[in-house]
Amino acid sequence: MKEERILNVLGKVDEKYIKEADPEAKAKRNAPVWTKWAAMAACLCLVAFGIVGVLKPFSLDDPGNLDGPVISENAEPDGVRCETKSGIYYFSFGVNINSKIAEEYIKSALEEIEANPDDLTIHLKYEGDEIVVILIDNNQGCELHRKTFPK
Amino acid sequence: MDDKQIVDLYWERSETAISETAKKYGRYCHYIAFNVLHNDEDSEECVNDTYLNAWNSMPSHRPSVLKTFLGKLTRNISLNKYKQLTAEKRGNGQVPLIIDELHECIPATESTESIIDDMVLVDVFNRFLASLTVEQRKIFMRRYWYLSPVKEIATDYGMGESKVKMSLLRSRNELKHLLEKEGVSL
Numbered sequence: 001m002k003e004e005r006i007l008n009v010l011g012k013v014d015e016k017y018i019k020e021a022d023p024e025a026k027a028k029r030n031a032p033v034w035t036k037w038a039a040m041a042a043c044l045c046l047v048a049f050g051i052v053g054v055l056k057p058f059s060l061d062d063p064g065n066l067d068g069p070v071i072s073e074n075a076e077p078d079g080v081r082c083e084t085k086s087g088i089y090y091f092s093f094g095v096n097i098n099s100k101i102a103e104e105y106i107k108s109a110l111e112e113i114e115a116n117p118d119d120l121t122i123h124l125k126y127e128g129d130e131i132v133v134i135l136i137d138n139n140q141g142c143e144l145h146r147k148t149f150p151k
Numbered sequence: 152m153d154d155k156q157i158v159d160l161y162w163e164r165s166e167t168a169i170s171e172t173a174k175k176y177g178r179y180c181h182y183i184a185f186n187v188l189h190n191d192e193d194s195e196e197c198v199n200d201t202y203l204n205a206w207n208s209m210p211s212h213r214p215s216v217l218k219t220f221l222g223k224l225t226r227n228i229s230l231n232k233y234k235q236l237t238a239e240k241r242g243n244g245q246v247p248l249i250i251d252e253l254h255e256c257i258p259a260t261e262s263t264e265s266i267i268d269d270m271v272l273v274d275v276f277n278r279f280l281a282s283l284t285v286e287q288r289k290i291f292m293r294r295y296w297y298l299s300p301v302k303e304i305a306t307d308y309g310m311g312e313s314k315v316k317m318s319l320l321r322s323r324n325e326l327k328h329l330l331e332k333e334g335v336s337l
Contacts, residue, residue: 002337003253005272007246010295011226012273015219017280021292022218023299023307024179108313135320145320 120144154217161209168209169202176218180225186298187229188236189244197232201225226296245298253295255323258331267335279329283322290315291322 121136130148137144152171160168180201184194201224214220233246280288290308293299294315301319305312330337 001250002257003250005337006253006256007249007295008227008230009269009272010276011223011230012269013280013296014277015216017277017288017292018219018222018296019216020285021289021296022179023182023293023297108316145324 158209158213158217161206162213169206172202172205172217172221173198176221179218180221183222183225183297184229184232185244186300187226187233187244187246193232193236194229197225197229200228204228226298245300249295249298252319252323255320256326256330257337258327258335272335272337275329275333275335276326279326282325282329287318287322290318294319 122133127148132146132148134146135144152175157168157171157175160171177198180198181194184197184201185191188194188197201221204224205221230246233244280291283291286308290304293304293307294301299307301312301315305315308315
């Protein structure tokens with residue numbers, strides 16, 4: 001099996017990389033507690049001054065397909081609920097998504113996009129009986145990754 | 152006791168070598184074995200086999216870094232044990248997830264070239280790792296060498312799980328592109 005070969009051969013890579021990633025030598029620690037409080041205080045200030053804009057950390061590619069997925073801020077019966085820092089969004093595909101993996105993938109991609117709104121864009125569309133999720137790297141202007149899931 | 156002294160004990164055929172190794176690196180080896188096997192009893196067996204293999208290889212071998220030498224032994228023994236358990240339908244741990252993820256690294260186009268040698272592939276992997284940023288590389292190695300769960304990597308490096316997953320996704324893509332570019336058949 002090719003995957004197993006990769007896993008086995010990876011075991012033979014240069015020792016300096018094994019040492020570098022040693023789990024007992026965690027290079028970066030969690031941010032100190034005070035930073036969390038500082039971040040919360042900063043958020044409160046923003047709210048108090050009413051300058052929080054509604055962020056849409058993603059864009060949707062739906063080239064004229066009326067049956068395509070829809071992003072809304074209202075719960076849809078078949079929607080994938082996605083809680084982000086800028087609000088809760090529901091992705092409705094017009095059909096129930098059977099695949100839990102698809103839900104998880106889309107959610108994690110969205111979280112990442114929200115963290116780097118200028119770097120990544122997610123495109124969702126139908127192709128036959130499949131839902132296609134495409135991640136676009138805005139900086140490189142190319143497709144970073146594509147995954148298909150059954151409807 | 153420092154590593155040189157422990158290695159000397161092996162070379163002197165002193166059984167204290169095993170207890171000193173267990174004291175200093177037992178937890179590290181157990182961590183690797185447990186990520187593969189997800190079972191304390193099986194992991195302990197692999198760690199004991201690691202000591203036995205170390206005993207059999209020293210002398211004549213003198214590892215430059217004892218810790219990674221032991222880690223490599225544990226990883227190999229545990230993956231072999233995993234294969235055996237899978238055959239008995241008792242497999243568990245991170246391996247099935249990792250196998251699924253690594254599927255994305257396999258070049259899409261099958262060329263007519265013959266399957267390359269392990270040593271050549273190791274060289275490609277080393278160059279691939281050198282091309283990554285330190286953070287990307289650490290995350291990649293934690294996942295695919297140490298077989299650490301994504302959640303744990305995220306906690307250890309103080310980042311979100313989504314960031315870890317995204318970093319792994321990018322790395323797998325880069326590895327796939329490199330393998331394709333070099334016409335590597337697996």
